[in-house]
Amino acid sequence: MSELAFFIDYSRCIGCQACVQACGECDTHRGRSLIHLETIERRDSVQTAPQVCMHCEDPICAQVCPADAIKQTPDGVVQSSLKPRCIGCSNCVLACPFGVPKYESDPDQMMKCDMCYDRTSTGRRPMCATVCPSGALAFTSIEDIMRTRQGRAINEWRFGDQPVRTKVHVLVPTEITHVDVGLIPLSSLRRGSAPADPYDVAALLEDR
Amino acid sequence: MEARRVMARLPLPVADLAREFGPHLNREPAGGWHATGDPDRIVPTHCCFCGQQCGIQLKVKDERIVGFEPWEAFPFNRGKLCPKGVKRYMQDEHPDRLLTPLMRDETRGFVPIDWESALDRTAREIQRIQGAYGRDAFAVLTGASLTNEKAYLMGKFARVAARTANIDYNGRLCMVSAAAASKKILGIDRSANPWSDIPKASVVLVAGANIAECAPITTDYLWQARENGAKLIVLDPRMTPIARTADLFIPVRSGGDIGVFYGMLHVMIQRGWINREFIDAHTTGWDALQAIVERYTPEHAASIARVPASMIVRAAEMWGPAETSFLLHARGIEHHSKGVENCMAAINLVVATGRIGREGCGYAMITGQGNGQGAREQGQKCDQLPGARDLENPAHREHIAGVWGVDESTIPHTGLSAVPLLEAIHDGRIKGLLLLCFNPVVSLPDGDFIREALSRLEFFAVIDFFMSETARYADLVLPGSLMEEDEGTTTNVEGRVIRHRQVVKPPAGAREDWRIICDLAARLGAGDKFAYQSAQEIFEELRVASKGGVADYAGITWDRIDRELGVFWPCPSIDHPGTPRLYEGWRFGHPDGKAHFQPADWRPAAEEPDADFPIVLTTGRVVSQYLSGTQTRRIGALVDQYPQPRCEIHPRLAASLGITDGDFVRVESRRGAVVVRAQVVKTIRPDTVFLPYHWPLDRSANNCTIRAIDPISKIPEFKICAVRVSKAEEPTGEIAGLEPEAGGIR
Numbered sequence: 001m002s003e004l005a006f007f008i009d010y011s012r013c014i015g016c017q018a019c020v021q022a023c024g025e026c027d028t029h030r031g032r033s034l035i036h037l038e039t040i041e042r043r044d045s046v047q048t049a050p051q052v053c054m055h056c057e058d059p060i061c062a063q064v065c066p067a068d069a070i071k072q073t074p075d076g077v078v079q080s081s082l083k084p085r086c087i088g089c090s091n092c093v094l095a096c097p098f099g100v101p102k103y104e105s106d107p108d109q110m111m112k113c114d115m116c117y118d119r120t121s122t123g124r125r126p127m128c129a130t131v132c133p134s135g136a137l138a139f140t141s142i143e144d145i146m147r148t149r150q151g152r153a154i155n156e157w158r159f160g161d162q163p164v165r166t167k168v169h170v171l172v173p174t175e176i177t178h179v180d181v182g183l184i185p186l187s188s189l190r191r192g193s194a195p196a197d198p199y200d201v202a203a204l205l206e207d208r
Numbered sequence: 209m210e211a212r213r214v215m216a217r218l219p220l221p222v223a224d225l226a227r228e229f230g231p232h233l234n235r236e237p238a239g240g241w242h243a244t245g246d247p248d249r250i251v252p253t254h255c256c257f258c259g260q261q262c263g264i265q266l267k268v269k270d271e272r273i274v275g276f277e278p279w280e281a282f283p284f285n286r287g288k289l290c291p292k293g294v295k296r297y298m299q300d301e302h303p304d305r306l307l308t309p310l311m312r313d314e315t316r317g318f319v320p321i322d323w324e325s326a327l328d329r330t331a332r333e334i335q336r337i338q339g340a341y342g343r344d345a346f347a348v349l350t351g352a353s354l355t356n357e358k359a360y361l362m363g364k365f366a367r368v369a370a371r372t373a374n375i376d377y378n379g380r381l382c383m384v385s386a387a388a389a390s391k392k393i394l395g396i397d398r399s400a401n402p403w404s405d406i407p408k409a410s411v412v413l414v415a416g417a418n419i420a421e422c423a424p425i426t427t428d429y430l431w432q433a434r435e436n437g438a439k440l441i442v443l444d445p446r447m448t449p450i451a452r453t454a455d456l457f458i459p460v461r462s463g464g465d466i467g468v469f470y471g472m473l474h475v476m477i478q479r480g481w482i483n484r485e486f487i488d489a490h491t492t493g494w495d496a497l498q499a500i501v502e503r504y505t506p507e508h509a510a511s512i513a514r515v516p517a518s519m520i521v522r523a524a525e526m527w528g529p530a531e532t533s534f535l536l537h538a539r540g541i542e543h544h545s546k547g548v549e550n551c552m553a554a555i556n557l558v559v560a561t562g563r564i565g566r567e568g569c570g571y572a573m574i575t576g577q578g579n580g581q582g583a584r585e586q587g588q589k590c591d592q593l594p595g596a597r598d599l600e601n602p603a604h605r606e607h608i609a610g611v612w613g614v615d616e617s618t619i620p621h622t623g624l625s626a627v628p629l630l631e632a633i634h635d636g637r638i639k640g641l642l643l644l645c646f647n648p649v650v651s652l653p654d655g656d657f658i659r660e661a662l663s664r665l666e667f668f669a670v671i672d673f674f675m676s677e678t679a680r681y682a683d684l685v686l687p688g689s690l691m692e693e694d695e696g697t698t699t700n701v702e703g704r705v706i707r708h709r710q711v712v713k714p715p716a717g718a719r720e721d722w723r724i725i726c727d728l729a730a731r732l733g734a735g736d737k738f739a740y741q742s743a744q745e746i747f748e749e750l751r752v753a754s755k756g757g758v759a760d761y762a763g764i765t766w767d768r769i770d771r772e773l774g775v776f777w778p779c780p781s782i783d784h785p786g787t788p789r790l791y792e793g794w795r796f797g798h799p800d801g802k803a804h805f806q807p808a809d810w811r812p813a814a815e816e817p818d819a820d821f822p823i824v825l826t827t828g829r830v831v832s833q834y835l836s837g838t839q840t841r842r843i844g845a846l847v848d849q850y851p852q853p854r855c856e857i858h859p860r861l862a863a864s865l866g867i868t869d870g871d872f873v874r875v876e877s878r879r880g881a882v883v884v885r886a887q888v889v890k891t892i893r894p895d896t897v898f899l900p901y902h903w904p905l906d907r908s909a910n911n912c913t914i915r916a917i918d919p920i921s922k923i924p925e926f927k928i929c930a931v932r933v934s935k936a937e938e939p940t941g942e943i944a945g946l947e948p949e950a951g952g953i954r
Contacts, residue, residue, distance in 0.1 A: 012431050014420035014449035016831045017849055021294040024845070025275060031241030043859070043869065044890055046449045130278045131289040133424040135431055150435050200890040201447055201459045202860050205515060 006115060006129060007145055007153055008050065009171040012136035015039065015048030019128035019137055026127045027118050029080070034102065034113050035128050045199040050136055052128065053078060053100045053113035055167035061092035061101055061110075069110070076167045077117055081110040097159045097181070115167075145171070154178055217663025218680050220317040222905065223942050226950040228317065229675035230304035231837075233949065235844035238272040238301035245269070252279050253709045254698065255293040256353065256691035257834040259575030260284065260425050261700040262293050263773075266692060266711045273300040273692060273712055283773055284403065284700065290424035291832050291849060298843040299690060300712070304674050306687035307717035318675075318685065323719070326684055330642070331731030333667035333683075334370060337640035343620070344373050347629055347638045350588050351645025352379035353578035353835075354721070355696030355708060356761075357746040360594055360753070361725050361738075362644065363587030366620075368612055368737050369729035373623030374638060376590040378646045380626035383580045384589075384921035385547030386537065386573035392548070392806050393555045394564075394571075394790070395797020396758055397596060398581065398703045401534070401570030402776070402788040407432035408568030409534035411526050413441045415465060415554055416540020416927075420449035421831035423538070423574050423701070433534070439526045443468055444540060445826055446856065446898060447891035456522055459893055461514035462826045462928040465541045466810040469553040471509025471520035472527060473501045473560060481528030486562030490794045493805035497556060500807045512810050514895075527557065532568035539576060539828070543926040547918045549808040559803045565791035575701045577835065578691070582699030585759035585777075586750060590623040594750060595757020604757075611753045612737060625922035627652065627915060634661035642728075644671040644688065644721060647836035649678040650904050653913035653924045654879045671724055676838040677904040687718040694720045696743045697769065702788070704774040705764050722746060755780070758797065813928045814916030817895070821877060821930035823861070824896040827909045828927075833902035841902065841949040852948035853907050854887040856898040857933065862888045867935050872953075874936040875899060877929050880911030883939045884953065897933055901926070905951030906943045 017037055024033035036051040059078045062070040069085035070092060072078050081092070086109035092101045093110065101112040116126035120139075124130075129139035138145065145153050153169040156178035172179065197203055218225065237243070247267035255262045263282025267275040276297050278287035309326035310318035337346050348370060350362040359377075366375035387397040394400065406412065406429040419426045430450060434440055442451040443458045443465060451457040460468055476482050477498065487494050510517035527533060535558050541550040555571060563569040575581045587594040587608070594611075597604035599622055609616040624632055630652060632638040641662075652658045662668065662681040670682040679685045695710040714720060722743055729738035740746050744766055755762035763779035764786070776786040796803045817824055832849035834840045841847060855873050857865075867873055869888040874881055875897060882899065884907060892898055899909035914929040938944075939953055946952030 011453060012427075014424065014427055016420060016424050016449075017291045018289055018294055018424065021291040021845055021849075022289070025294065031236070043888060046447060046452055046891055048449075125278075125280075125287075127278075130280065130287045131294060133285075133288045133290055134420070134427040148432070148435060197890065199447060199452065201892060202858060202890065202894045204457070204459055205893065 004125070004139055004141055006052065006126070006168040007138045007140070007171060008052070008168065009136050009138070009149065010049045012134040013048050013050055014134045015046060016133060018131045018133055019050050022127040022131040023113070026116050028114060028116070029111060032104070032111065034111055036099065044197065050128070051098060051100060052137070052168060053115065054098050055115060057165040057167065060095050060097065060164070064091040064095040066091060073117065077115050077120070079114050079117065080112050083107065083109050086110055097157070097162070097164060152176065157181065219312050219314055221942065222951070223946060225317060225675070225680050226946055231674070231841045231949045232304050233844035233847055234298045234302045234842060237274045237297065239269060239274055243269070243274065247274060250277055251709050251711045252282070253692060253711055254706055255289065255296055256578050257292040257296060257840070258423065259577055259580035259701040260423055261578065261698055261706055262289055262425055264289060264293055264296070266297055268712060271712055273297050281773070284702070284704070285425045288425050288428060291846060292834055292840060295843050295845045298845065299839050300692065302674070302842055304842055305715060305718070306673060306675060306685060307715055308687065310685040312683045326686055327727050327731060330669045330684055331728055333640060334642070334732060337667060338372070341639050343371050344623065345638055346370055346372050346640040347374035347633070348372065349626065349629065349641060349643045349646050349648070350375065350377040351577070352377055352382055352580050352583040354583055354645050355579060355694070355698055355743070356582040356586050356705070356750060357696040357743045358721055359579065359583040359588045360586035360750045361722055361746055363594065364612060364737070365725050365729055368614055369732045369734040371618065371620060373620035374590065374629055374632070375588060375623060376626045376629055377583065377588045378626065378648070378651060379577060379580060379584045379589070380922055381651055381924060381926070382539070382576045383573065383584055385542035385544070385918055385923045386551050387584060388548045388921045389551030389555055389806070390573065393552055393559060393804055395803070396790055397584070398759070398777070398790065399572035399701060400564055400790045401572055402702045402704070403429050405568055405570050405789065406430065406534050407436055409433055409438055409532045410568070411439045411441065411530040411533045413527060413533070413535045413557070414450065415443040415535070415537040416542065417536055417538035417574050418444065418446070418448045418540070418828055419574070422576065422829050424831060426574065441523050441526055445893045445896050456519065456526060458513070458515055458519045458523060461893060462824055462896060463544055463813045464513035465550050466553045467504070467509040467512030468515070468520055468523065469557055470501050470504035470810070471506050471513070471517070472524040473557060474504045474509065475506060475521055475524035476528040476560065477501065479524070479528060481524070482560045483562035486794070487560065490562070490796070491559060491803045491805055492800070493807065496807040497805040500809055530563070533558070533561065533563045534569070535571045536574055538574040540927060543923060544928065545814045545916045545918050545925045546811055547923045548920045552806040552808060556805055559805060562794070565789065565794050570789070572701070579698035581701060581703060582697065582705065585699070585754070590625050595754035596759040597757050607756065608753060611749065614737070627917050627922060627924055630658055630661045633665060636664065639665065640667040641665055642669045643678065647676045647678045647838050649681070650836035650908055650910065651901070653910050653926060654915040655908050655911040656880050657915060671721055672838070673718065674838055674842060676836070686724055688721040688724060689714045689718060693718070694722070694743060697747060697766070699777065700774070703776050705761065705769060705777060706774045707766055707769045814925055815914050815928070815930045817930040821932050823931050823933055825875065825877065825899065825912055825929050825931040826896055826927050827899050827901045827913060829902065830900045833900065835902070837902040837949070847949045852953055853882070853884045853900050853903050853909065855884050855933070856887050856889050856892050858892050858894040859888050859890060860894045861897070862886060865933055865935065867933070872936040872938050874934050875912060875931050877912040877914070877931045879914065882907055882909060882911055883936050897931065903951060906939065907951050907953065
């Protein structure tokens with residue numbers, strides 16, 4: 001069995017916030033939750049999406065840090081900023097394509113998910129992925145994922161022209177090999193061109 | 209207006225009581241967030257919130273619970289938890305914890321008294337009331353979040369020590385419709401299958417269960433079924449998180465579920481998707497059912513369910529021809545004045561296919577309360593004796609009388625269930641009440657009526673660890689124990705008997721609930737029948753009492769539970785492996801070994817919308833709160849997640865009423881009203897609004913709900929009543945100014 005890795009399946013998320021609550025129980029930043037749980041648009045849908053640090057192989061947050069405060073462990077986990085170095089400039093907050101780092105005014109530094117390094121480095125699983133009741137977050141082997149999940153686990157992204165490889169994988173339909181996050185031309189957002197709303201209960205009731 | 213009625217019989221204004229007793233929020237663990245050093249011990253036990261009873265480990269430092277660690281070895285949840293489980297330890301070392309008996313004082317609110325005086329007075333009042341008005345004028349109300357040991361003890365206390373017929377429990381608000389339906393058709397009141405069967409089914413039907421919020425751990429079982437190729441059908445008036453991606457979401461109107469079930473069965477009969485061979489050999493009552501179902505053409509069924517007929521046909525096409533299937537239901541179909549009939553109509557879909565009693569084929573009801581399963585088997589229901597025995601069955605009475613060492617004739621007969629019991633208090637037939645693990649002021653329907661009833665009691669004693677909204681009405685409040693301060697067993701949603709450990713002792717001044725009850729029994733002259741030295745001794749007696757009953761625990765010991773990580777009942781002997789899956793070999797629980805179809809036509813709710821109150825109100829839970837909130841409204845992290853109730857309303861209905869998202873709205877029925885903020889969402893039917901029920905006072909959804917009950921199960925109709933909704937001004941005044949967790953609004 002290969003080493004354990006982190007997987008996200010956004011389609012499984014039920015928005016319960018077990019991950020948010022458990023993140024704040026992690027010993028390295030106890031009392032402060034660093035995971036993001038996005039509510040996409042509550043008026044339209046109950047869809048939610050958890051976002052941990054993706055732990056880029058070549059982390060953009062570290063590249064843009066003028067103080068060289070963001071370090072990567074030998075096993076590829078990107079850490080929170082080093083307190084003595086961080087100048088709180090928030091370059092990393094702006095640069096991260098996944099929107100992960102947070103500037104925390106107290107203690108005046110960038111903090112973010114470090115994949116529960118205190119736990120994962122001692123053979124335990126990260127808090128969020130251990131408690132997640134829906135399996136949207138999982139910390140397991142790729143073999144286990146391939147055996148138990150449909151779709152494909154990928155870790156390659158393109159943000160415009162910028163390719164990014166991450167330590168964390170996401171589950172996507174089998175035909176997808178990487179996630180392409182391009183710019184959306186404004187012309188495609190013209191009013192009236194929107195598809196029928198799949199989550200409007202009133203529309204479902206009218207369906208014949 | 210409502211506010212004045214609420215406060216009338218309290219010793220002090222609500223704001224004063226809230227200031228002294230909370231709910232206040234605990235936001236930090238004992239010792240603070242940054243306490244260092246390893247815990248002294250890590251104790252495997254279970255979450256106290258909800259019937260899934262997830263395994264969890266609690267960390268103890270200096271005899272205080274300071275945190276948790278997932279318990280991945282426990283097979284049901286394998287470390288998984290919902291936010292309530294994660295933060296449950298924050299109820300320990302809580303500033304609101306009651307640490308002395310308290311006595312009502314008309315000028316000072318509540319004043320401390322010593323334990324001996326409190327117990328003496330309670331016993332004296334029980335004897336006075338029973339002497340003056342008869343034994344049944346004193347009642348006992350209990351809860352389904354109690355351990356099996358305490359549930360057993362409460363039933364015995366009522367029948368042997370207080371000798372009153374009137375004992376019932378808040379499982380009456382929860383599992384009784386499912387229980388009655390399951391018993392009538394299948395012969396046993398328990399989920400038929402372990403949860404491990406869910407991922408093996410090729411189609412899963414979830415009816416009236418907001419699994420993501422009310423039974424979050426079950427989500428993974430559902431998703432795993434889908435990874436294995438299963439189709440998922442969900443019935444709910446709201447598009448819940450599990451409905452969002454379901455293969456078929458049927459937005460049924462509350463109370464219209466029978467339309468979907470019978471409509472499906474109608475199509476299944478037409479297309480040959482029922483198992484005739486099985487029906488002939490292993491069931492009774494098919495012809496009577498079929499005669500009713502014949503009338504439920506998809507169009508007729510759709511007119512009841514208020515959904516397009518095509519959805520019902522499609523559901524039949526998914527469910528009918530499947531090789532394996534699993535049906536789950538919960539309060540959404542059970543909280544009705546036809547709750548039993550709704551459940552029976554659902555179970556008929558299972559039995560008509562013969563897909564039960566084998567791997568990947570079955571049926572489950574999702575128990576809601578902590579010990580929703582076990583607490584309804586041990587004899588604290590008004591009509592029941594331990595082992596899920598019948599209080600009116602002479603042989604059952606003789607058996608239990610023998611275990612208790614009393615004459616059979618001294619055991620009272622059937623008493624009043626929870627809602628009629630409160631009505632008897634209201635009209636003066638019941639004068640005294642002992643209440644444990646129940647917060648009826650928040651959780652029973654028609655809140656104003658309930659509050660008025662409690663204020664008419666001559667004597668009211670409450671055992672609780674916090675000053676619940678109900679305890680504010682008490683003459684005496686006795687500080688009991690949290691789950692982690694006592695030990696005992698519970699029975700989870702699957703019928704798996706598990707063990708809660710005493711992680712820490714109760715704080716000085718508080719006592720284990722069972723000791724309080726035994727002390728009271730002794731003062732009532734029944735000390736020899738309540739001479740237990742430990743909770744385990746109570747369990748040993750429970751084993752004997754349940755022996756030979758339907759819910760047979762005779763072969764279950766605390767040691768076995770520890771070794772085997774739970775044992776499923778029935779387990780009649782020490783060498784019996786327990787019974788994870790019922791009905792194997794198609795042996796059903798009735799004496800004839802068959803399943804009994806139950807015909808019942810659809811009928812309307814007690815109160816349907818009309819011109820004056822044109823909108824359906826339905827109620828339910830949110831994921832971060834548990835039941836009446838006595839515990840979870842005191843945990844800061846859980847309150848932050850969903851601070852105050854919001855009224856979910858469809859944009860189309862909202863627009864017609866001039867309401868926009870975030871507006872204050874008044875939701876008003878013939879019985880009462882709440883003012884809350886609107887949450888405008890497309891995920892609910894436009895003819896329905898939703899309120900979560902965890903909050904008190906002017907934020908209590910149960911101010912609006914109707915005091916109508918199912919004729920068989922006596923469950924209240926929480927899921928449908930008629931309301932009108934209007935835009936409101938921002939509330940002001942004493943109650944509005946309370947913190948949201950106390951009933952205020954922001």
